[in-house]
Amino acid sequence: MKCHVCGSELESIVTDLPFKVTNKKIVIIEDLPIHQCSQCREFLLDDFVMERVEAILEAVDTASKLEVVEYAA
Ligand SMILES: [Zn+2]
Numbered sequence: 587m588k589c590h591v592c593g594s595e596l597e598s599i600v601t602d603l604p605f606k607v608t609n610k611k612i613v614i615i616e617d618l619p620i621h622q623c624s625q626c627r628e629f630l631l632d633d634f635v636m637e638r639v640e641a642i643l644e645a646v647d648t649a650s651k652l653e654v655v656e657y658a659a
Pocket residue numbers: 589590591592593594623624625626627628
């Protein structure tokens with residue numbers, strides 16, 4: 587798979603990523619499998635990963651400003 591920004595090879599890695607749900611709410615998802623560009627740090631999520639991320643973000647309790655969730659949980 588190639589980066590859509592710079593054309594370099596994407597690496598499949600597992601990392602923690604922050605998602606901004608609203609202006610006041612950030613959810614950090616840990617151990618997320620993504621494809622990241624080794625050159626420009628642009629990244630891609632597989633469709634099934636994105637679907638799971640969306641489900642996680644929807645399920646998160648909105649009371650706290652910062653939530654940390656494990657992807658594999
Ligand atoms: Zn790139």
